[in-house]
Amino acid sequence: MSDTPDSAVRDAVTSGFPRFLDELREWLRIPSVSADPERAADVDRSARWLAESLRRTGFPTVEVWETEGLPAVFAHWPAAEADAPTVLVYGHHDVQPAERGDGWQSDPFQPTEREGRLFARGAADDKGQVYFHTLGVTAHLAATGRTAPAVGLKLLIEGEEESGSPHFPALVRAHAGRLECDAALISDTGMWAADTPTVCTGMRGLIDCQIDLSGPAQDIHSGSFGGAVPNPAEAAATLAAALHDDRRRVTVSGFYDGIVELTEEERRLFAELPFDEAAWLRTAHSGATLGEEGYSTLERIWARPTAEVNGIGGGYQGPGGKTIVPATAQLKLSFRTVAGQDQEKIQQSLREWVAATLPTGVRYELTFWGATRPCLTPLDHPALRSLVRAMGRAFEQPIRFTREGGSGPAADLQDILGVPVLFLGISIPSDGWHAPDEKVEIDLLRKGAEAAAYLWEELGAHPRPATARRPTTPGP
Amino acid sequence: MSDTPDSAVRDAVTSGFPRFLDELREWLRIPSVSADPERAADVDRSARWLAESLRRTGFPTVEVWETEGLPAVFAHWPAAEADAPTVLVYGHHDVQPAERGDGWQSDPFQPTEREGRLFARGAADDKGQVYFHTLGVTAHLAATGRTAPAVGLKLLIEGEEESGSPHFPALVRAHAGRLECDAALISDTGMWAADTPTVCTGMRGLIDCQIDLSGPAQDIHSGSFGGAVPNPAEAAATLAAALHDDRRRVTVSGFYDGIVELTEEERRLFAELPFDEAAWLRTAHSGATLGEEGYSTLERIWARPTAEVNGIGGGYQGPGGKTIVPATAQLKLSFRTVAGQDQEKIQQSLREWVAATLPTGVRYELTFWGATRPCLTPLDHPALRSLVRAMGRAFEQPIRFTREGGSGPAADLQDILGVPVLFLGISIPSDGWHAPDEKVEIDLLRKGAEAAAYLWEELGAHPRPATARRPTTPGP
Numbered sequence: 001m002s003d004t005p006d007s008a009v010r011d012a013v014t015s016g017f018p019r020f021l022d023e024l025r026e027w028l029r030i031p032s033v034s035a036d037p038e039r040a041a042d043v044d045r046s047a048r049w050l051a052e053s054l055r056r057t058g059f060p061t062v063e064v065w066e067t068e069g070l071p072a073v074f075a076h077w078p079a080a081e082a083d084a085p086t087v088l089v090y091g092h093h094d095v096q097p098a099e100r101g102d103g104w105q106s107d108p109f110q111p112t113e114r115e116g117r118l119f120a121r122g123a124a125d126d127k128g129q130v131y132f133h134t135l136g137v138t139a140h141l142a143a144t145g146r147t148a149p150a151v152g153l154k155l156l157i158e159g160e161e162e163s164g165s166p167h168f169p170a171l172v173r174a175h176a177g178r179l180e181c182d183a184a185l186i187s188d189t190g191m192w193a194a195d196t197p198t199v200c201t202g203m204r205g206l207i208d209c210q211i212d213l214s215g216p217a218q219d220i221h222s223g224s225f226g227g228a229v230p231n232p233a234e235a236a237a238t239l240a241a242a243l244h245d246d247r248r249r250v251t252v253s254g255f256y257d258g259i260v261e262l263t264e265e266e267r268r269l270f271a272e273l274p275f276d277e278a279a280w281l282r283t284a285h286s287g288a289t290l291g292e293e294g295y296s297t298l299e300r301i302w303a304r305p306t307a308e309v310n311g312i313g314g315g316y317q318g319p320g321g322k323t324i325v326p327a328t329a330q331l332k333l334s335f336r337t338v339a340g341q342d343q344e345k346i347q348q349s350l351r352e353w354v355a356a357t358l359p360t361g362v363r364y365e366l367t368f369w370g371a372t373r374p375c376l377t378p379l380d381h382p383a384l385r386s387l388v389r390a391m392g393r394a395f396e397q398p399i400r401f402t403r404e405g406g407s408g409p410a411a412d413l414q415d416i417l418g419v420p421v422l423f424l425g426i427s428i429p430s431d432g433w434h435a436p437d438e439k440v441e442i443d444l445l446r447k448g449a450e451a452a453a454y455l456w457e458e459l460g461a462h463p464r465p466a467t468a469r470r471p472t473t474p475g476p
Numbered sequence: 477m478s479d480t481p482d483s484a485v486r487d488a489v490t491s492g493f494p495r496f497l498d499e500l501r502e503w504l505r506i507p508s509v510s511a512d513p514e515r516a517a518d519v520d521r522s523a524r525w526l527a528e529s530l531r532r533t534g535f536p537t538v539e540v541w542e543t544e545g546l547p548a549v550f551a552h553w554p555a556a557e558a559d560a561p562t563v564l565v566y567g568h569h570d571v572q573p574a575e576r577g578d579g580w581q582s583d584p585f586q587p588t589e590r591e592g593r594l595f596a597r598g599a600a601d602d603k604g605q606v607y608f609h610t611l612g613v614t615a616h617l618a619a620t621g622r623t624a625p626a627v628g629l630k631l632l633i634e635g636e637e638e639s640g641s642p643h644f645p646a647l648v649r650a651h652a653g654r655l656e657c658d659a660a661l662i663s664d665t666g667m668w669a670a671d672t673p674t675v676c677t678g679m680r681g682l683i684d685c686q687i688d689l690s691g692p693a694q695d696i697h698s699g700s701f702g703g704a705v706p707n708p709a710e711a712a713a714t715l716a717a718a719l720h721d722d723r724r725r726v727t728v729s730g731f732y733d734g735i736v737e738l739t740e741e742e743r744r745l746f747a748e749l750p751f752d753e754a755a756w757l758r759t760a761h762s763g764a765t766l767g768e769e770g771y772s773t774l775e776r777i778w779a780r781p782t783a784e785v786n787g788i789g790g791g792y793q794g795p796g797g798k799t800i801v802p803a804t805a806q807l808k809l810s811f812r813t814v815a816g817q818d819q820e821k822i823q824q825s826l827r828e829w830v831a832a833t834l835p836t837g838v839r840y841e842l843t844f845w846g847a848t849r850p851c852l853t854p855l856d857h858p859a860l861r862s863l864v865r866a867m868g869r870a871f872e873q874p875i876r877f878t879r880e881g882g883s884g885p886a887a888d889l890q891d892i893l894g895v896p897v898l899f900l901g902i903s904i905p906s907d908g909w910h911a912p913d914e915k916v917e918i919d920l921l922r923k924g925a926e927a928a929a930y931l932w933e934e935l936g937a938h939p940r941p942a943t944a945r946r947p948t949t950p951g952p
Contacts, residue, residue, distance in 0.1 A: 035796035097798060103694055163796055190700075204699065208797040217761035218579055221910040222810055223680065223882025224666075227782025228773045229762040234785040237716030240709065285693035285803070286705040288837025297704045306703025309710040310800055315787035316808060320511035320639055321684040321845040322573060323810050323882075324786055324910050327761070332792060334698055334799050361764025369797040406699025407799075434697040434800050 004143050006393050009453045012139035013446055020135040020449070021118075021442070023053060025111040027093075027127050028120040034070055034094035034163040043159045046093045047071040050130075050157060057134045058141075059155070065175065067167040070094065070159035074178070077137065079152040084460055085182040086152030090413060091130035092161035092188060095122035096434045103436035116442050123440040124431035129187040130157055132426070132445050136452025143453065150460025154181055158409070161188070164208055164370025165409040172409075172416045183383045184413040185455075187448070189404040189425035192273060194441055197395040198402045199388055200423035202376035204305070205337035206407035207346060207368065211239060211354060212330050213314070214363045219324040226325050230361035233314030236329035242357050243307045243333070247293040250307045250335070252346065252353045260340040260376065262303050269401055270298045283429045302403035306336045336407065339376040347371065373411035376403075377420050386462065387422045390454035394447045406433070424451060480619050482869050485929045488615035489922055496611040496925070497594075497918070499529060501587040503569075503603050504596040510546055510570035510639040519635045522569045523547040526606075526633060533610045534617075535631070541651065543643040546570065546635035550654070553613065555628040560936055561658040562628030566889060567606035568637035568664060571598035572910045579912035592918050599916040600907035605663040606633055608902070608921050612928025619929065626936025630657055634885070637664070640684055640846025641885040648885075648892045659859045660889040661931070663924070665880040665901030668749060670917055673871040674878045675864055676899035680781070681813035681850035682883035683822060687715060687830060688806050689790070690839045695800040702801050706837035709790030712805035718833050719783045719809070723769040726783045726811070728822065728829045736816040736852065738779050745877060746774045759905045778879035782812045812883065815852040823847065849887035852879075853896050862938065863898045866930035870923045882909070900927060 032046035033039040047064050050073045054062045059075040073093065079086070098108035098121035106112040111120035118128070137149055144150065156179060158168055172179060192198040215232035216225070245251050262270075275298060281287065291300035300306065314329025316322035335350075337343060347368060354366055377384060379401060391399045410421045426448035432438045508522035509515040523540050526549045530538045535551040549569065555562070574584035574597035582588040587596035594604070613625055620626065632655060634644055648655060668674040691708035692701070721727050738746075751774060757763065767776040776782065790805025792798035811826075813819060823844060830842055853860055855877060867875045886897045902924035908914045 035794070035798060037795060097792075097794065206699070206799065208799065210797070215762065218908075218913075219911050220760055220762070220908075221882065222784040222786060223682070223777075223812060223880070224905060224909060225760045225762070225777065226784040226810075226812065226881070227780065228765055228767040228776040229757075229760050230764055230766040231785055233788045234716055234719070237713035237785065237788060240713030241717035243710070281705075284696055284701045284705050286691065286696070286701070286837070287839070288706055289704055290706040290835060290837055291704040300704040301699075301701065304703065308698040308702040308799075308801060309707055309713065309791065310698060310798055311791035311793050311802065312709045312713060312805065313789045313793040315785065316573075317787050317789040317806065318511070318573065319513060321686065321808055321810065322511060322786055322910065323682065323684065323784075325784060326787065329788065330793065332797055334702075334797065336699060336702060359766060361762070361766055363763070404699070405702070406697065429700060432694075433700060434798070435694050437694075 004457060008143035009139050009450055012142035013135060013449045013453065016135050016138050017446060020131070024128060024131045027131065028111040028122055029109055031109045032094045032159065033097050034160050035097055040070060043070045043094050047073050047159055050093055053134065054155065057138060065171060067171050069167045072156060072158040072171060075155040077149055077153040079150060079460070080146060080148040084151050086154060086180065087459060088154040088156060088179055088181040088184045088413065089133055090156055090184055090186045090188065090410065092126045092158045093130065094159045094162050095125070096162050105437055117439040118442055119437055119439040121438055123438055124427040125433040125438065126161070126188045128440040128445055129425060129427060129448060132448040133187065133452055135449035137456070139449060140453040140456045144457065149456050151456050153456065154179065161408060164206060165372055166370040168409045169412045169416065172412055176416060179417060181417060181419055183419050184410065184417065184421045186408060186410045186421060186423045187425060188408050189423045190427035190429065190431070191425060192400065192402055194428055194444060196274065196400065197391055197397055198400045199384070199391060200402050200404045200425060201379060202339065203374060203404040203410050204407050205341070205343060205374035205411065206334060206372040207337060207343060208334035208370065209350065209366060209368045210330060210332050212328065212365045214328050216325055216327050218327050222323040222325050229325060230359050231325050232329040232362050233326045235358055235362040236312055236314055236331045238359065239331055239354065239357055240309045240312055248291055250305065253349045254345060255305060255349065258340045258342060259305065259338050262299060267299065270296065273298065273400060301405035303338060305338050305341060308334050310334050336405065337374050339374045341374065343371045343373060372407045372409055373415065375411035375414050375421055377422065381420050382462065383420050383422055383459065386458040387424060387455060390451050390458050393454045394451035424448070424455065480933060484619035485615050485926055488618035489611060489925045489929070492611050492614050493922060496607070500604060500607045503607065504587040504598055505585055507585045508570045508635065509573050510636050511573055516546060519546040519570050523549050523635055526569055529610065530631065533614060541647060543647050545643045548632060548634040548647060551631040553625055553629045555626060555936070556622060556624040560627050562630060562656065563935060564630040564632060564655055564657040564660045564889065565609055566632055566660055566662045566664065566886065568602045568634045569606065570635045570638050572601070572638050581913055593915040594918055595913055595915040597914055599914055600903040601909040601914065602637070602664045604916040604921055605901060605903060605924060608924040609663065609928055611925035613932065615925060616929040616932045620933065625932050627932050629932065630655065637884060640682060641848055642846040644885045645888045645892065648888055652892060655893060657893060657895055660886065660893065660895050660897045662884060662886045662897060662899045663901060664884050665899045666903035666905065666907070667901060668876065668878055670904055670920060672750065672876065673867055673873055674876045675860070675867060676878050676880045676901060677855060678815065678852035679850060679880040679886050680883050681817065681819060681887065682810060682848040683813065683819060683844065684810035684846065685826065685842060685844045686806060686808050688804065688841045690804050692801055692803050694803050698799040698801050705801060706835050707801050708805040708838050709802045711834055711838040712788055712790055712807045714835065715807055715830065715833055716785045716788055724767055726781065729825045730821060731781060731825065734816045734818060735781065735814050738775060743775065746772065749774065749876065777881035779814060781814050781817060784810050786810050812881065813850050815850045817850065819847045819849060848883045848885055849891065851887035851890050851897050853898065857896050858938065859896050859898055859935065862934040863900060863931060866927050866934050869930045870927035900924070900931065
């Protein structure tokens with residue numbers, strides 16, 4: 001399949017690795033938290049840092065694309081051959097909020113190496129996985145002796161993924177011409193385990209929202225008024241508690257309408273994975289499983305739609321007691337969706353559900369922070385097969401299949417650009433995405449760069465394979 | 477009934493009022509927040525300030541009584557006549573938490589006068605109502621020409637009322653001999669309205685608690701793990717939402733057992749009060765009533781047991797969204813109880829209710845902050861009749877009856893000392909207890925001092941009336 005010996009790629013990755021790691025550390029020091037308006041300048045700085053670095057890597061075209069929110073970075077390195085396919089790599093340079101006081105062993109924005117792991121907010125999600133592509137393309141060129149990659153290489157690295165990518169669809173639509181490609185490659189997911197490399201075939205979607213509730217115009221004495229007026233903190237609780245029925249199914253009307261159910265083959269493949277529930281619970285830092293009746297844990301997190309209370313707050317939260325009826329409360333909810341669900345209909349149903357579930361006398365405001373669609377690519381797609389071969393060369397092992405429970409704007413690329421979506425991710429479950437002590441396994445960053453280098457070669461050997469077959473775009 | 481013309485008392489109150497007000501302002505500047513461990517030194521300072529002031533007023537015996545928590549102040553001024561009855565005045569010098577940022581127009585600990593009102597945390601609850609007794613006894617002596625009051629006057633002003641008076645029963649038991657009296661007078665309640673003076677005949681009890689819930693050992697990614705493990709924020713909501721049934725009755729098992737139900741006469745008297753629901757809702761800063769089916773608003777807040785969510789918190793509460801399953805959540809609940817309920821049994825039922833209501837896999841800790849018993853004194857008690865006459869002289873109007881929805885350690889005095897409990901309170905519903913912009917009507921402080929002066933005279937004219945008849949101590 002390939003003329004280049006794997007050792008040439010491996011050597012090139014090894015020789016470039018120290019510099020790669022130094023640069024990644026520098027990028028991780030920028031606290032590009034997209035959810036926090038006070039960090040907007042840092043997200044901007046992060047975009048400009050990446051653009052400069054991509055120019056140094058050799059990309060002839062590098063641009064910072066402004067949005068109505070936070071900026072994305074676009075880069076393009078055309079292939080040498082005219083009939084070579086073009087791949088658009090997607091990732092994000094924004095990160096989740098993090099404070100040392102949340103339980104971090106070291107400052108989340110001062111990358112720290114311990115036992116072969118690099119600890120920092122964004123180490124795995126997603127700066128580490130974006131940045132190995134700079135080493136990947138460098139190694140691809142060095143190993144093959146090329147001056148341009150075997151595929152047309154485009155990068156689109158957005159700055160609002162952790163905020164639900166509110167402006168991403170508009171950005172992709174606005175630049176659809178320049179983003180034209182034969183496949184999109186998402187580097188923002190994970191593998192089963194360091195010793196069990198896998199390729200992901202789909203991601204769940206996300207709808208997240210906040211409900212702000214108001215009762216009394218100010219906190220009032222619970223002895224004088226309690227038990228006679230509506231309490232917004234109890235109302236927030238009423239909503240959160242009503243989300244699931246006794247079978248742990250989401251109660252929002254029509255929530256399960258139209259979903260692409262798991263096939264028997266998929267259920268069998270999932271069941272064959274070396275899943276150790278006790279080990280998984282340790283990774284989840286949890287003591288028990290709880291989820292939708294009739295489905296395994298893997299099915300629940302990969303292929304079933306879910307609802308989660310991300311935050312609830314109202315009334316007195318300081319030390320001791322305070323006998324009040326609180327004036328306000330808030331509830332942050334998010335929903336993971338799967339292929340076939342209609343996100344717009346679910347948002348409308350959610351509006352109706354909130355109105356119908358709340359007690360009278362409590363006023364509310366429902367705000368959607370954004371919605372990300374789910375996506376799914378069939379197991380037998382030729383571009384997916386190329387990716388599986390590239391991963392197999394990097395890991396020297398058979399590659400298995402998973403899905404990703406998390407969400408990303410993969411489906412926007414699939415829907416707007418009309419291309420299949422592939423996933424090249426080397427993060428593992430213990431990396432602690434969104435949690436304190438997020439880290440990345442340093443050796444897997446190396447494997448990621450290798451796999452990318454092989455992938456450009458594999459895809460270049462199959463001129464424009466992706467256009468031969470369109471992905472199954474599931475659902476509406 | 478009285479030899480002293482009312483004008484003499486009135487003149488004495490007027491002449492002492494400016495100094496009284498200056499001193500009260502000074503006391504209100506001490507932020508004696510008992511719920512906040514960091515304010516312990518301020519609560520201590522408040523006790524010592526009051527002790528010094530009572531000495532200046534003329535009390536021959538003044539002592540600061542230490543407890544296992546925060547200190548109380550005791551004072552005693554024996555009557556001139558050997559057969560005079562003794563009255564124990566109860567109040568508290570600690571206050572609710574308050575921060576300027578909670579919505580105060582002026583600093584809660586910098587007393588500010590606006591339109592005849594004094595705004596400060598503790599202005600009405602309870603420093604203002606404790607402190608008018610210094611002016612009351614001074615006016616009583618000045619108007620009657622006495623050098624000692626017509627009743628033996630004892631004061632017990634505690635420092636933990638806003639924290640549920642955890643050490644008060646032990647304090648009263650330890651000093652029961654020195655606290656011996658014929659009646660207790662609670663100055664920690666309110667009246668119907670500035671133009672509708674009332675006497676309160678009972679208070680509800682209070683049980684307050686906190687439930688700390690733990691799920692994952694740290695916040696985890698809701699895409700990777702959500703929908704498959706228990707969520708403590710949802711669990712907190714489940715508890716809060718399960719507190720009431722569809723008829724707004726509390727669902728804790730046995731909660732209503734043994735309660736002294738309202739008599740038809742009491743329901744009639746309550747119904748005859750000039751209750752304007754729209755005006756009450758404005759005072760409650762609320763837009764709608766909601767409470768136990770089958771009872772009026774006044775019955776709900778005065779004579780029915782209730783449950784309230786005082787605070788709920790868990791997960792992300794900052795700006796925007798954060799897709800996590802939170803590690804922890806907390807829930808602050810309080811219960812108002814009425815005569816006849818068994819507080820210990822309710823606490824045990826609550827333990828069982830929490831254990832039975834929570835989903836498996838969520839760990840919890842239930843902490844009771846304290847429990848205050850309810851109390852009730854019959855309408856025809858002779859000491860109560862004296863109080864009604866004293867109030868009538870101060871307000872020059874007929875006096876009506878109410879109950880108090882709030883809670884205080886009145887029942888401990890009733891139970892431990894075996895005396896009837898009377899209530900002399902001049903606060904009105906708009907005073908904003910426990911809320912931002914707490915205030916007291918300055919003219920009503922004057923009326924409170926007058927009423928106290930008349931009361932010592934009225935009770936002194938009836939040597940040891942209280943021992944003639946024991947109160948109905950309701951329930952267990």
